[in-house]
Amino acid sequence: MKLYVYCLAEDIDALTAPVSGISGAKVSLLKLEGLSLLVSEFDGDSTPVTRDNVLAHDAVVRSMLDQTTPLPFRFGTLVTEQKLASYISSHRQGLETKLTQVRGCLEMSVKIIWDTDQVDAGSESQESGPGAAFLQQKRREILGGERRAARAKEVSVWLSDQVGMVVREEQTVLSPTQKLIVAAAHLVERECMRAYRERLAEARKNRPDLHFLVSGPWPPYSFSNIDLEFKTLFGVS
Numbered sequence: 001m002k003l004y005v006y007c008l009a010e011d012i013d014a015l016t017a018p019v020s021g022i023s024g025a026k027v028s029l030l031k032l033e034g035l036s037l038l039v040s041e042f043d044g045d046s047t048p049v050t051r052d053n054v055l056a057h058d059a060v061v062r063s064m065l066d067q068t069t070p071l072p073f074r075f076g077t078l079v080t081e082q083k084l085a086s087y088i089s090s091h092r093q094g095l096e097t098k099l100t101q102v103r104g105c106l107e108m109s110v111k112i113i114w115d116t117d118q119v120d121a122g123s124e125s126q127e128s129g130p131g132a133a134f135l136q137q138k139r140r141e142i143l144g145g146e147r148r149a150a151r152a153k154e155v156s157v158w159l160s161d162q163v164g165m166v167v168r169e170e171q172t173v174l175s176p177t178q179k180l181i182v183a184a185a186h187l188v189e190r191e192c193m194r195a196y197r198e199r200l201a202e203a204r205k206n207r208p209d210l211h212f213l214v215s216g217p218w219p220p221y222s223f224s225n226i227d228l229e230f231k232t233l234f235g236v237s
């Protein structure tokens with residue numbers, strides 16, 4: 001019998017309320033090396049990626065938020081209790097450092113979309129002939145790519161400047177060739193959440209040229225970084 005692992009957290013005494021896990025499984029509190037993990041018994045080799053299962057995984061992780069800030073495991077993490085105990089023992093120091101990093105925080109997600117046609121717009125002379133047209137097209141592609149990359153960087157730095165005072169840590173991905181140019185995850189202390197929302201609202205007001213998709217608060221999924229370690233050690237698929 002394997003365990004499905006949802007998350008780990010600093011030591012807690014008990015679950016505040018019963019919660020159902022993957023496929024309605026009972027969720028148990030497992031204590032290892034002074035840390036608390038939420039797990040379910042699981043009879044199988046893989047977890048189907050369905051909407052219900054993903055929502056169940058998130059619901060279990062969220063159930064810890066009233067007591068503490070958990071470190072979520074990647075969806076589908078299955079492992080024996082023996083291997084789980086070995087992992088916790090050998091990575092305890094790193095896990096404690098990560099728990100300290102996210103303590104008292106929630107994650108906010110900000111995605112920024114722009115009009116690529118507007119960014120690419122520019123005036124240049126037109127020359128006749130198929131060869132000249134080909135060269136002009138290549139030049140437009142190169143210059144357009146450079147403009148988009150520069151604009152994406154500018155938007156990323158601008159966003160960081162707007163909310164940096166109320167963000168403990170951030171992770172940003174730039175995609176200058178796409179309409180979604182910036183995807184940022186912000187680790188925000190709970191007591192700073194109101195100030196964060198106010199700063200972000202003001203920033204959105206000042207940039208009508210950009211479209212914002214904001215979601216959260218979430219458990220700190222982007223800042224857990226424990227899924228890759230698990231996959232490397234135990235071959236979790």
